[in-house]
Amino acid sequence: MKYQLEVSNITKSYGDLKANDNVSLRIKDSSIHALLGENGAGKSTLVKIIYGSLSPDSGEMKWANNEYSPKSPFQARENGIAMVFQHFSLFESLTVEENIILGLDSVGLNDNFSEQIIKYSKQYGLDINPQQVVGDLSVGARQRVEIIRCLMQNPKLLIMDEPTSVLTPQEVADLFVTLKKLAADGCAILYISHKLEEVREICSEATILRGGKLVQSCIPQEHSQKELAEMMIGKKLTELARANIAVGESIFSIDNLSRKSDDIYGVNLNNIALKINKGSIVGIAGVAGNGQDELMELLIGEISSPKTTLNFNGQDIGTLNSHERRQLSMFFVPEERLGHGAVPDMSLDENMLLSRPDSTEMTSNDVIDWKKVATHSKNVIDTFDVQTPSSRMLAKSLSGGNLQKFMVGRELIQNPELLIVAQPTWGVDAGSANNIHQALIELADKGSAILIISQDLDEILSLCDKIHVLSEGKLSDAVDMKSKGLEKISQLMVGGKTQ
Amino acid sequence: MIRLIPRVENSTAMVLLSPLLALTLTALSAYLIFVFILVDIPVSSVFFTLFVEPLIDSYYFSELLVKAAPLMIIGLGLSIGFRAGIWNIGAEGQYVMGGIAGSAVGLYFYNVEALWLLPLMTVAGILGGMLYAGIAAFLRIRYQVNEILVTLMLTYVAVLFLSAMLQGPLRNPSGFNFPESRIFHDSAMLPIIWEGTRLHIGLIVAIILSLVAWFGIKKHMFGMQIKISGSAPRAAKFAGFDDNKTVWYSLLISGGLAGLAGLFEAAGPAGQLTPGLPQFYGFTAIIVAFLARLHPVGVLFSALLIALSYVGGENVQIEYNLPSSITQIFQGMLLFYFLACDILIKYKVVLFKTKN
Numbered sequence: 072m073k074y075q076l077e078v079s080n081i082t083k084s085y086g087d088l089k090a091n092d093n094v095s096l097r098i099k100d101s102s103i104h105a106l107l108g109e110n111g112a113g114k115s116t117l118v119k120i121i122y123g124s125l126s127p128d129s130g131e132m133k134w135a136n137n138e139y140s141p142k143s144p145f146q147a148r149e150n151g152i153a154m155v156f157q158h159f160s161l162f163e164s165l166t167v168e169e170n171i172i173l174g175l176d177s178v179g180l181n182d183n184f185s186e187q188i189i190k191y192s193k194q195y196g197l198d199i200n201p202q203q204v205v206g207d208l209s210v211g212a213r214q215r216v217e218i219i220r221c222l223m224q225n226p227k228l229l230i231m232d233e234p235t236s237v238l239t240p241q242e243v244a245d246l247f248v249t250l251k252k253l254a255a256d257g258c259a260i261l262y263i264s265h266k267l268e269e270v271r272e273i274c275s276e277a278t279i280l281r282g283g284k285l286v287q288s289c290i291p292q293e294h295s296q297k298e299l300a301e302m303m304i305g306k307k308l309t310e311l312a313r314a315n316i317a318v319g320e321s322i323f324s325i326d327n328l329s330r331k332s333d334d335i336y337g338v339n340l341n342n343i344a345l346k347i348n349k350g351s352i353v354g355i356a357g358v359a360g361n362g363q364d365e366l367m368e369l370l371i372g373e374i375s376s377p378k379t380t381l382n383f384n385g386q387d388i389g390t391l392n393s394h395e396r397r398q399l400s401m402f403f404v405p406e407e408r409l410g411h412g413a414v415p416d417m418s419l420d421e422n423m424l425l426s427r428p429d430s431t432e433m434t435s436n437d438v439i440d441w442k443k444v445a446t447h448s449k450n451v452i453d454t455f456d457v458q459t460p461s462s463r464m465l466a467k468s469l470s471g472g473n474l475q476k477f478m479v480g481r482e483l484i485q486n487p488e489l490l491i492v493a494q495p496t497w498g499v500d501a502g503s504a505n506n507i508h509q510a511l512i513e514l515a516d517k518g519s520a521i522l523i524i525s526q527d528l529d530e531i532l533s534l535c536d537k538i539h540v541l542s543e544g545k546l547s548d549a550v551d552m553k554s555k556g557l558e559k560i561s562q563l564m565v566g567g568k569t570q
Numbered sequence: 571m572i573r574l575i576p577r578v579e580n581s582t583a584m585v586l587l588s589p590l591l592a593l594t595l596t597a598l599s600a601y602l603i604f605v606f607i608l609v610d611i612p613v614s615s616v617f618f619t620l621f622v623e624p625l626i627d628s629y630y631f632s633e634l635l636v637k638a639a640p641l642m643i644i645g646l647g648l649s650i651g652f653r654a655g656i657w658n659i660g661a662e663g664q665y666v667m668g669g670i671a672g673s674a675v676g677l678y679f680y681n682v683e684a685l686w687l688l689p690l691m692t693v694a695g696i697l698g699g700m701l702y703a704g705i706a707a708f709l710r711i712r713y714q715v716n717e718i719l720v721t722l723m724l725t726y727v728a729v730l731f732l733s734a735m736l737q738g739p740l741r742n743p744s745g746f747n748f749p750e751s752r753i754f755h756d757s758a759m760l761p762i763i764w765e766g767t768r769l770h771i772g773l774i775v776a777i778i779l780s781l782v783a784w785f786g787i788k789k790h791m792f793g794m795q796i797k798i799s800g801s802a803p804r805a806a807k808f809a810g811f812d813d814n815k816t817v818w819y820s821l822l823i824s825g826g827l828a829g830l831a832g833l834f835e836a837a838g839p840a841g842q843l844t845p846g847l848p849q850f851y852g853f854t855a856i857i858v859a860f861l862a863r864l865h866p867v868g869v870l871f872s873a874l875l876i877a878l879s880y881v882g883g884e885n886v887q888i889e890y891n892l893p894s895s896i897t898q899i900f901q902g903m904l905l906f907y908f909l910a911c912d913i914l915i916k917y918k919v920v921l922f923k924t925k926n
Contacts, residue, residue, distance in 0.1 A: 421794065437790055438791075
């Protein structure tokens with residue numbers, strides 16, 4: 072068996088922290104190899120070492136059986152390693168062709184790029200028009216531009232970092248066709264993901280990291296999704312299941328809510344309507360940038376809504392601010408952690424006060440009782456297993472997953488009658504995500520209503536009993552999941568209509 | 571090679587040490603400057619006059635406190651606004667306007683002796699400063715005009731307005747056409763708290779205000795609103811704070827306190843309204859606020875330090891004929907070193923051997 076890349080006993084430390092501890096990995100020719108692990112497991116460090124932007128403390132690498140120790144990403148690319156990052160680096164105001172040329176290390180004057188782009192586009196099913204401006208493209212199309220840019224360098228190894236996190240199901244399916252073709256044509260692929268179902272679908276081998284150490288290399292099809300997840304997090308997962316779906320009377324409704332965005336790049340909301348009953352979890356699916364942020368601002372009360380559009384427990388709440396809404400037992404978890412749901416430069420205690428209904432007695436007549444505040448934040452930290460030395464730590468010093476647990480916990484301990492949460496597990500590792508999901512389910516089982524706005528379709532599908540899709544500022548009716556539900560959602564996500 | 575590496579946690583030691591380090595570096599630099607410019611005068615005696623004499627001589631010490639009081643009051647207001655990210659650079663203008671408004675009340679009642687007069691002048695002084703800063707708040711909220719520019723430019727308007735008032739309505743009718751007001755009578759003057767000096771009640775007011783501000787910042791949601799708005803505006807909205815109110819509060823408080831300081835200066839050491847009212851206190855208070863790291867009690871101490879440079883600077887000017895800009899050089903270096911040393915709170919210095 073030939074290996075394209077062999078990584079042996081790599082160690083890389085940052086101070087006392089071993090980001091990679093004696094990690095080895097072998098990628099076969101023409102194979103799709105998964106790199107699995109939670110946040111902080113050492114995936115990025117390993118990839119950066121392979122891509123030449125970090126050099127290891129010890130250990131060695133072989134590239135097609137030759138010594139390989141890249142000093143820079145430039146050298147890595149010269150060897151034939153290309154990478155598609157999670158966050159694209161494209162200029163929105165330039166065309167596809169211009170973007171691709173800009174990304175190349177060396178450009179000959181006479182090269183006919185348009186033709187080459189179209190050639191790759193046809194060969195690998197990467198539907199793209201070289202003359203289109205990138206700003207007009209969907210996220211999926213932008214990813215195709217990034218892939219073609221990599222293919223122009225004739226890579227022997229393509230690294231893809233969380234490629235499906237922003238794609239619709241149809242786009243994911245198309246991407247997989249492309250990746251399989253690429254592998255068949257001799258380009259190995261290192262596929263970084265935490266979506267285990269996908270890994271089992273397209274990867275022939277998987278390397279699992281945990282806490283900087285290699286757990287094992289295995290063939291993903293030989294293990295169940297749950298086994299893979301448990302290897303990743305190193306402990307047992309709780310099965311998600313609603314104990315009791317007793318849907319009660321209506322508690323919250325949005326009627327005919329429209330709003331023109333203040334921002335020229337914002338999305339105008341058009342005629343949003345939705346009803347939530349007690350004890351039910353309603354999901355809003357959709358690709359990011361289709362009005363989620365704008366809707367969330369209105370729901371939280373950061374911007375007031377016209378009369379009669381928002382109704383909670385029979386009360387018109389459109390003009391109340393977020394603090395007044397919390398007094399009625401509505402609580403919110405925004406998508407953005409640092410700077411929106413939490414103040415980075417303040418302690419967890421101080422951050423508790425962002426959400427402070429009078430019932431907590433953290434303040435009386437606006438005078439702060441810091442002892443009470445500390446009791447509450449300690450309660451959140453203990454109940455939701457937030458890893459932090461103390462509640463006096465600054466919010467920015469916590470890892471993303473821990474801060475998310477704190478933010479979700481801060482709202483959950485209030486026992487909200489209605490919880491509105493955007494991207495509850497964005498960037499959170501599998502174990503923590505499982506805990507957060509479990510907590511949401513328990514809340515709904517107790518009879519509270521929950522509205523989840525998420526791009527993560529798996530999350531929505533596994534939690535929600537009613538699903539809407541937000542596309543270009545319009546919200547679909549609840550999707551009937553009895554027949555071909557996924558297909559309908561997929562169509563709605565790209566702005567189509569269901570019959 | 572020297573490198574700055576981010577610390578995992580802010581260093582509490584450096585929080586305390588950095589002001590001392592800054593002070594030492596300032597003193598060292600001042601020493602070097604003196605070595606170069608002084609001829610025939612020993613550096614040590616200049617240093618003594620500059621830094622020590624104001625502290626041990628009771629008259630100079632009282633003058634130091636007289637100068638510290640307005641710096642404390644203005645610095646306090648600015649520190650609140652700066653926390654909210656509202657940059658009121660024109661406290662000098664609000665100080666002048668407060669001085670004019672309060673003095674105008676005192677002069678209107680120039681023949682009335684009454685206990686209520688001084689409080690009324692005080693209120694007028696505060697309102698004068700508030701209204702003047704309110705212009706910047708209104709423009710910022712209504713038309714998104716940058717408050718830095720508005721407050722700064724209005725300072726020049728205020729100084730010219732003072733001069734117009736002193737040539738016109740507020741001029742002393744029997745003052746031989748000098749651009750000065752009448753001299754305030756006793757019930758329009760601030761009580762003296764140290765017999766035989768010019769030290770007035772303003773110092774006590776400053777200390778009380780600082781404690782009130784400390785409570786407001788530390789224990790009241792008002793402080794949280796100010797801090798959150800300054801540090802993460804979106805989080806402030808999430809918490810349910812009205813960002814327009816934050817702008818109003820910040821500018822009205824800092825303007826009102828600057829106005830109060832202006833009136834205190836006119837009704838205190840000056841005893842009348844003169845073109846000499848603006849003494850740069852409004853600008854120097856910016857340094858005071860930052861040296862205190864925007865802490866309301868810290869402002870008291872940083873104001874004393876800056877006042878020392880004022881009094882010491884005047885003394886060396888008188889005794890050794892040195893230029894008065896010594897004071898500004900000293901204040902500038904102090905702020906410069908202070909801001910530089912504060913980097914050490916978040917970063918540590920590491921010496922590297924260059925690899926090759």
